[in-house]
Each structure stands twice: as C-alpha cells, then as structure tokens.
Amino acid sequence: MLVRIARSSDEKESAVTPPEIYRQRRTFMQQCAIGAVGLAGGLSLSRPSPAALELGTPKSSRYSTDEEPTSMHAATHYNNFYELGTDKEDPHLHADALKTEPWSVAVDGHCEKPGTYAVEDLIDMSLLEERIYRLRCVEAWSMVIPWLGVPLGAALKPLQPTAQAKYVAFQTIMDPDNLPGQRRRVLDWPYVEGLRMDEAMHPLALLTVGMYGEALPNQNGAPVRIIVPWKYGFKSIKSIVRISFVEQQPPTAWNRETPHEYGFYSNVNPDVNHPRWSQRRERRIGEFRKRKTLMFNGYAEEVAHLYAGMDLRQYF
C-alpha cells in the first residue's frame, strides 16, 4: 500500500528543486544579527538572500512561487497536527504513532463512483506536479513549501460528483488507540474539513502526497492530504480517510470548536481581524522581521473571483 511517488532522481532534472537546497538551514542568529543591524540602521533587511536559489530551481508548475522554500527541517519539525499533540514539535516527535499502512480512502455521498479507494487508485501519478506554495498559518507564521500532488479537481472528477454535490467534505483518520492527541478531547475528533465544489475544483487546490521531492512524512499528513494555499493552513486537512460529496455546507473542525474565530471559508485575509492574532503581518519561518500578509495569501489574482459579491467580513 505504499504510496509510490517518483523520487526526485526519476523526475526530469528541471522539474524538481534539489532537496539539498531546501535543506539548507539558515541560522537564527544570522537573521537576528541582520535584523538587529537593520533596526539600528533603520533598514529593512528581512528577506534572506536568494542566492541559494540561483543554483537552478526551474518550476514544474506555473502556479509555483519563486520565493525561497523554507528548509525541509523546519517544515517537518514545526507544524500543527493536533492528532499527534498540540505543541509544534509534537507531530515530528510522535510521527510514528500515525499508522499509514494499510490506508484507504472512503468516497461517498453524491457521486457515481462511491467506494473504498487505495491512494494510488485515487491519484493518477502521471499527473504529479511539484507546486511551491506559500503556507500561511492562522497563528501568523508562514512557510514556503514544495508540495508534490495532483490538482484536486483531477482526482475528484473521475469519482463523478452529481449535480447535487455542492460541497466536498474531508475527514482525517480516527485512531485514538495510536494517536496520542485523540486521547483527549482537545477537538471534537475526528478532524473534518470542507470546501465549496468550485473551490475544490480550482486548479490551485492540490491533492498532495509528497513534499521536498519525497513522500509526505507522517507529521505532515501522510499518506494523502489537501493543500489549499489561499486559505489558512488548518483548511488543508491531513491524512484523509474519507471524501464525501454533500449538498449542505459541511461542519469543519475549528469552526465547530470556536465559530466566532474560525469561519468555514477561512481565506487568508489581512483585513479581517482575529481575536488572537493580528492577521496583517506574519513571520516567515527563518526570518527575523515580520512581513505583510497578502490578500488570499498572494493568490488573489487566481481565486478572488470565487468570492465575487461576498462580504468577506461576514463569510470569513
């Protein structure tokens, strides 16, 4: 049941950023020193040198950003995956608790091809792309991560959703015997998420099986997750075991927990205030100064039309 993903060596050389570049770890103190000098001198020196990228990082997708990817170490050792614990280090420390074999994804609801699918049956590996996306966490930190996946729409269409399917709902694995985080009711397990059908079919939405040229590590949502780069990170649900085509807007985990803080849409929006974090700025992991948060996380040109006419303060 192993997800077979072409290794970076199998890809065309031009298609994949060499992992050694992602792994380059900028040191905190360098940043700190630069930041301090910047403060003292009134300069803004928050951006790291892009020199590392000049070694050659052709994009395999026109949707990839040319911003410098976050180090692989950072992206795999600092994230939220509450099933493995609530500290940022917990997902990596408890990664072994997630059992990914065997793995299957149940597909149900309004579609012509319901059933139980192996990951490789759900994903046409010949469509695999590398997408370097910005990731903006609702907690006001961000990363740039090269994902491997296929357009979500390309995976959903063969399941033949019917006209009644207005939304698609996703569910994460429920396994309290193994997953330490699910032994306490921190959230109403299992974790659930959802997208409007047109959002799910948008070419930026990615059904993801890898990152940094390799299969997804457990702590980042192995074996299969979605990435919705214009929404806060928690919308990009991990370790998916169920996909349901539904008519009504489905419940979503964080919205169920704290509805006035986390809306169904949760599009990245610097102008919609959040009771915990100012969303106007974010800390790109590895940088000292904060940078401005962009509308739809910088993907406004691609996705703003999905929300035309909607009051984004009401539908936050």
Place this chain on the structure above:
Amino acid sequence: MAAVGWIKPALFLLCLTPAVQLLHGAWTDALGINPLEALTHATGEWALRFLLLTLSVTPLIRFLRLPALLPFRRMLGLYAFFYASLHLGTYLWFDKFFDWFEIWLDVQDRLFITAGATAFLLLVPLALTSTRRAMRALGRAWNRLHRLVYAATAAGILHYFWLVKADYLEPIVYASLFAVLMLLRLRRPNLVRAPAAASDASGSGAKAP
C-alpha cells in the same frame, strides 16, 4: 542562621538560570524552528511560575512557621517582574517591532493582550515599592497595595487561557495552583489563628527554631 547567608545568593543565581539558558539557546540556535516565539512563550511561563512561587512563600511561612523565608518573597516577586518584563520586551520587539499603533490596536482588539498588559501594569507599582524605604514610608498601605499581586496573577493566568486555542491543560494547571494558594489564605482565620498569634506574640524579631 549562617545558612541564610549563602542561601540567598544561591537562590538568586538559581532564579537567573532560565534567563541564562534562554540567552544561551538563542545564541546557539537551540530554541527550535521559531526561536522568537519560543523566547516569548518561555519568558511568559517563567513570569507565571515566579508569581506562583512568590505567592507560596507566605503560606509556607505560616504552615512551617519559618519567618526566615520572608526575605525570599521579595526576591521571587522581583524575579516575576523581571521575567514579565522580558516577556513584554519580546512581544514589543519581536512581535510588534515597536509599532505603537499596532500595539494599541492589539490591546484594544485582543482580550488576551488586554489581560497581559493589565497583569504587567499591576506589577509595576509593586516592583517600584519593593524597597525597604518604600515599605517604611507606606506603612500599612504597603500591605494593601501589594495585594495587587493577586489581581496581577489572576490577569496573567487569564492571559494564558485566552491565548490558548484549544488545549487548556497548562493554563488549568496554573489556575489550579493559584486557586490552592488563595484557598490557603482563606483558611487562615479559622485554623491557624491561634498558633500564628502565639508566634506573633513571641516577638516579630524572634528567629524561627
């Protein structure tokens, strides 16, 4: 009694170790992936811990009948203020980069910031009046003023509660310890009045056995 002579500087250094460790961690890049956040969280937690330690001195004096512990209360309290100041500093610098407009919005818009700012402001007069001279000058008012530490601790714990997204385990631990320390104070009149009065009667200058 000679023991107290070296205990105080030893305790002083012990209380300083978290700050030294954090500084060393920052210097050697050992604070994890998001070191600025780690610094903010660690200094905040140490401020709360020192507040609770400060609040446990009086019950210890009472139940163990060890008035010799009294001088440590001021040191622990000042350390609470020290870590709270570091905590505030990390927020003002690393989080807001001294953007006072953003900070003002934060204090207004975000309850947990409001609570944290309140806690810090309540501690300021306590730190300022921690000298022997201020104690003498204020007399009884000093005791009344320093009851603000209860409000400051409560606000600090509330600050933690409102910061947390979903996992309230740690704030609950702090709140429970605080509740116990407050209950110990409530029980004083009923249970311990007689012995306390007796020890008072033996003279405030008397050393504990």
